Amino acid sequence: MITLDRISKTFPGTDIPAVDRVSFQVNAGNICVFVGPSGCGKTTILRMINRLEEPSSGRITVNGQDIMSLDPAVLRRTIGYVIQQIGLLPHKTIEQNVSLVPELLNWPKSKIKARVTELLVLVGLDPGTVGRKYPHQLSGGQSQRVGVARAMAADPPIMLMDEPFGAVDPIVRIHLQDEFLRLQQHLKKTICFVTHDINEAVKMGDYLIILNMGRLIQMGTPLEVLTEPADDFVLNLLGDDRGVKILDLTRCETLMDRDRNFPYNPDSCLIQSVKPVKIALELMMKKNIDQVGVCKGERIVGVLTWNSIKEHISRVSRDRP
C-alpha cells in the first residue's frame, strides 16, 4: 500500500509547483492510473515514490513506513520501475539487463538465470534468441517488453510504470496492454501506472487519478469518473465518446430490467449478465432487435432493452448546467 499525504514539489528555480498538495492512497493489488496532459506532474509523482525526487513537503509511506527513513537504493530495489524513456543499458545483453536488480540483490547465478528465462517468456520474448541480443537490435515493442521484464525481475510487490507502452504503435500497444492485464490477474501487484492516453487509463485502471497542472482533479474508478466527471477539464479529457466508454465498463446486469417477463427460450438467452453493455448493443444491432435476454449461466435473470441503454447514457452524459 502506498500513501501520499499532501505532497508538493517545486523544482529549484521555478515558482509554480510541479506537484501541488496531492494526497491519495493506492491499495495492495490495484492498478492506479495517473492520467493528465503532458507536464501535469505524473512523472514527478512517480519519481517521488522511489525517491528519485524529494518532495518539497508532505509525507509518503510505503506499507506504512515513511520512505524518508529508508535507504534510497534499498527502497528502489524493492520497487519495480519502468522509466518513460525505457533506458535499457546499451552495453549489456537483454539477459544482463533483466538480471540487473537480482544481481544487485546478490541472488545466486543459477537462480538469476532461471528467473531471466522465466521473465522473458512471461513478457512474450524468446529467451534463446532475444536473450543474447543487445538493446539496439530490438524493435520498440521488444524494448518495452524488456523494460517491463527488468522492472519485474526481483518480483517486487510494487511497480511504478511510466508510460510503459508509450513508444509503440497503437496495435502493439493494445496487445501489450491485454497481455499485461492478463499477467496482473495472477501477479496482483500494486501498480502506479502513468499515461496521457485516457483510453489506456480507462482500460488499465482499477482507479484513476486525474491530474492537471500539478493538482489532483478527480479520483475514482473509471466508471465513477466517466459517469460523474468533476469538471469541464475532466469532461474534455474523457473525449467525445464518453457514453460508448461507459457502455464498455457497465455490466448488462446493471442496466437490465429484472421485473419484466422475458419469454424464455434457449435462443433468446443471448448474453451473460457480467458482459459489458457494449456487447449487448452490438448484438442488438447485428440482429436488428431491441431487447436481449440477460442470463446467469443457463438461467434467465432479466431483459436489457435498447431504450434502457439510451436512457442511461442520456442520463449520465446529458450536458451539465
Add this chain to the structure above:
Amino acid sequence: MGFISFIQNNSGLVLEYTLNHISLVLTVLVLSLGLWIITGLIISRHDRLAGAVISLSNILFCIPSISLFGLFMAVPGLGLGRNTAVLVLVIYAMMPLVRSVYLGVKSVDYFVMEAGKGMGMTPSQILFRIQIPMAWPTVFAGIRVSVVLITGIATMATFIGEKTLGRLIHQGITRGNADMIIAGAVIVSLIALLLDYIMGRIEKKVISPGLRYRTND
C-alpha cells in the same frame, strides 16, 4: 632504399635507440593512463573543477615540446634524462586523455543512468557498471591519439639526453645524412602504427558489442 642499409650497418645502435624509445613510450603510457583516467573520472563528478583542469591541459598542450623539455631540465632535481622526459610526455598526454575520459563519462545517456539509479544502483555502481563501460569508445579514441602523440614527441627527448630514435633524426640533420633521418622517422612511424594496432585489438575486447555498432556504421 639507403635507409635500410643504414639500419643494417648500424643495427646495434638502431636497436638500442628503438628499445629505449619503446620503453620510454610504454612508461609514459602506463603512468598517463593511471593518472589521467583517474583525473578525468574525478572531474566528471565536479563540474567546476572540470573547467579549470581542462583549460590547464589545453594550455600545457599548446606549449612547444622543445621548450617544455628545456624548462623542466632546468628544474633542480630533474635535470637531463629519463625523469624529465617522462614528466614532459605525461603532461602532453594529459589533454587527449583527460578530455576523452571526461567527455566519454559525461556523454552517457542521462536516462540510462536514471534507469540504473531507479533500479537501486548506488553512485559507484552507476560509475563502474554504466558510465565507465559506456565511455570506453570515447576513451579509447583518446588513448589511441595519445599513443601516437607520445611516440612522436618522444623523439624530442633526445635534446635532454634520452637515447630515443630522435637521436638518429637529430644527428642526421646535423650531418646532412638523409638515410639516417629516414631510418629514424620510419622506425618511429612503425612503432606508432604497431602500438595503435595493439590498442585497436584491446579496444575490440574491451568495448561491448552493444556499443560498437555506433562506431562501425
